Amino acid sequence: MILKDIMCKKIITVQPCATLAKILDMFQQFHTFPLIPVVDDTGIVKGTISLKNIIEIFEPTKMEIFKSISFIEHPEVNIFDLEITPEMKYLYIADDLMDTKFLSIKEETSVEKAYTFLQVNHIDKVLIVNDTKQLVGWIGTFDIIRTVFRQKGLI
Amino acid sequence: MNTILSVGVIFLASVLAARILNKIHLPAVTAYLLLGVILGGSFLNVVSGSILAASGLISNVVLGFIAFSIGRNFSFESFRKIGSSVLWISILEAMGAWILVTLIFLALKKPFHIAILFGAISAATAPAATVMIIREYKAKGNFTNTLLGVVAIDDAWCLIIFAISLALSKAIYVRQTVSNLFYIKVILSAGAEIFGAFILGSLTALLMTKAKRFIKSRTEFLIYSIGFVFFNAGLAIGFNFSVLLANMFFGAVLVNIDHESFKFYDVISTVDPPLYMLFFVLAGANMEIGLLKNIGITGVAYIIYRVIGKALGSYLGGHISGAPDNIKKYIGLGLVPQAGVALGCALVVRSDFPQAGPVIFTTILATTIIYEIVGPVCTKIALEKVGEITRFETKPENKDITGGNC
Numbered sequence: 001m002i003l004k005d006i007m008c009k010k011i012i013t014v015q016p017c018a019t020l021a022k023i024l025d026m027f028q029q030f031h032t033f034p035l036i037p038v039v040d041d042t043g044i045v046k047g048t049i050s051l052k053n054i055i056e057i058f059e060p061t062k063m064e065i066f067k068s069i070s071f072i073e074h075p076e077v078n079i080f081d082l083e084i085t086p087e088m089k090y091l092y093i094a095d096d097l098m099d100t101k102f103l104s105i106k107e108e109t110s111v112e113k114a115y116t117f118l119q120v121n122h123i124d125k126v127l128i129v130n131d132t133k134q135l136v137g138w139i140g141t142f143d144i145i146r147t148v149f150r151q152k153g154l155i
Numbered sequence: 156m157n158t159i160l161s162v163g164v165i166f167l168a169s170v171l172a173a174r175i176l177n178k179i180h181l182p183a184v185t186a187y188l189l190l191g192v193i194l195g196g197s198f199l200n201v202v203s204g205s206i207l208a209a210s211g212l213i214s215n216v217v218l219g220f221i222a223f224s225i226g227r228n229f230s231f232e233s234f235r236k237i238g239s240s241v242l243w244i245s246i247l248e249a250m251g252a253w254i255l256v257t258l259i260f261l262a263l264k265k266p267f268h269i270a271i272l273f274g275a276i277s278a279a280t281a282p283a284a285t286v287m288i289i290r291e292y293k294a295k296g297n298f299t300n301t302l303l304g305v306v307a308i309d310d311a312w313c314l315i316i317f318a319i320s321l322a323l324s325k326a327i328y329v330r331q332t333v334s335n336l337f338y339i340k341v342i343l344s345a346g347a348e349i350f351g352a353f354i355l356g357s358l359t360a361l362l363m364t365k366a367k368r369f370i371k372s373r374t375e376f377l378i379y380s381i382g383f384v385f386f387n388a389g390l391a392i393g394f395n396f397s398v399l400l401a402n403m404f405f406g407a408v409l410v411n412i413d414h415e416s417f418k419f420y421d422v423i424s425t426v427d428p429p430l431y432m433l434f435f436v437l438a439g440a441n442m443e444i445g446l447l448k449n450i451g452i453t454g455v456a457y458i459i460y461r462v463i464g465k466a467l468g469s470y471l472g473g474h475i476s477g478a479p480d481n482i483k484k485y486i487g488l489g490l491v492p493q494a495g496v497a498l499g500c501a502l503v504v505r506s507d508f509p510q511a512g513p514v515i516f517t518t519i520l521a522t523t524i525i526y527e528i529v530g531p532v533c534t535k536i537a538l539e540k541v542g543e544i545t546r547f548e549t550k551p552e553n554k555d556i557t558g559g560n561c
Contacts (some may be wrong), residue, residue: 101417
């Protein structure tokens, strides 16, 4: 069985020019922390946005480049101490917020391999792309477990 | 004190020391260094002999990890993001300190192979101290962004400069007779070492990327990533290449050929903090207080001319890249701190030059402690001078705030 057979094809995405206001509106529709893919006009994934990215935009020393420096402590951002003004929701766009370092997996990958991929990378879900790197779906650990349980007649 | 107890004391005391120095706005690196000096042979003598004897090994391992992490900066994406000002300022401030300190030490009648090493080490800065001040005072603005970019990339230039200088220094030290042919041989030998490190780093990166598909669990992934850092450093030692350069090229090639390379850096960063702590504590513990009296004019000249070299170089870099006047004038002041990479380079010198090495190491260690105390104050002054330590103001300049559609 390959991912194409069991992946979730309904994906909420944003374009790189979407404002923070729009993204926050979308976040409010979720009950848990979402991971929103940022795709361009052709459907190719440019990055992902999570709640963490939205908080870190207000902390300038959380720059990507500092991840390469060995002696810097990276304390968690204190959300109660952030200097935020209402206008900011129109000043930032998805392109500023998104994490360009993201994982994806191909739709022809076997379910077993995808499960190992999730375990090795310590993630709960991953984006699925086709050969031209266009976003076609996503899969989570729970979906794979559910598929296995279904095969075994448990559900 | 037995070795295991000694390690336990170092680990626990380092947590306490970092907390205490944080209260007086000094970075954890300074706390570890001072802790090492106190726990070392010059004072309490609680660091066991077997740990001190392993300092060289631990330093090489840690430097391998540091260099690998620094290599991550050399992605095409990073270079696109940082902009020309940061690139020019960082290159020229590093070279400014290198050239000026070397010339001043030559004027002080130091042999060339010593002068060039002091010059090369002076190129390093201390990003942790700079970031700490920026966070603490919530500095924001163009100057802050440029300063962050420069300190982030500066240590990479330092490693390159140091590798070239070390190769030249070793060649000159071994053969004191000098001729034009000799200089050509020295340059060719340094070039071969750098090229060899690049080839080795590239091949290791390629192998790491290709073989990762065999990894089946998170634990294997962690061990696999750490294993490759050791493997590359070990091969570099075996082939007589620079460990620092080989691992930096390894990181640099990896980040450009594998779009999922961030996984390797991220997994390694979960285990390296205790190693770095141990590295600094042992650096402090290795300080020979008795040698401090020999530093004198050398230490003073190093402290003064390193800062002048950085200020002149960054001014020139700012001028070439068309940076605003306040950046050209004050960014040198923000680059005063010096820490990890400088100490790492000094430790390499200490082991490669048994005669002059201990004095060079003690000079760098003593000046590092001074820079780590004075440096953050200088950074704060620079940020105040350019007016970027202020409360946040909302001025949406030249931006459409309608939040309309794409």
